[in-house]
Every structure is written in structure tokens, then in C-alpha cells.
Amino acid sequence: MAGVKEVIDGALAVAITKSEMLVAVPIELDTLIFPVVAFEGTVTVIADFVAFRTAADAPLKVTALFEGTSSNPLP
Numbered sequence: 001m002a003g004v005k006e007v008i009d010g011a012l013a014v015a016i017t018k019s020e021m022l023v024a025v026p027i028e029l030d031t032l033i034f035p036v037v038a039f040e041g042t043v044t045v046i047a048d049f050v051a052f053r054t055a056a057d058a059p060l061k062v063t064a065l066f067e068g069t070s071s072n073p074l075p
Helices: none
Strands: 007-009 015-017
Antiparallel strands (some): 007 015
């Protein structure tokens, strides 16, 4: 197939081989899954705490620019 690499050369000098393709399995080996519905009257509580002020663990970094240049406002 065009554009498909069977072996990927990693930066760690280790060749990674792709696994086997997915294949169909017999229906006897298939598992039916479905969402579970909570019983009527079930109550949940979600505690979501948000800090109003946060402090940085490290100071902000300073970027030194050459004279006559400016930073790029867009990434």
C-alpha cells in the first residue's frame, strides 16, 4: 500500500514494527456492552474547587531580544 511504512525507525535507534491488522472474531467471542443506568433516586455530588489565586512555582522567564528586533505576536 502506498504511503504505509511497516517499520518505524525511532530516535532511540530501535526499530518498531507495526502490529498485526485487526481481524474479525467469531460472534461467540464477542462481548455485548451497554451503558449502565443508575437506580431511580440516586444522588451524585461533585466537588469542584477552583483557586481564586494561584502562585507560580518558578519565576517567569525573560527573553532577551537583539537590538532592532521584536517578538512575534503570533505563534
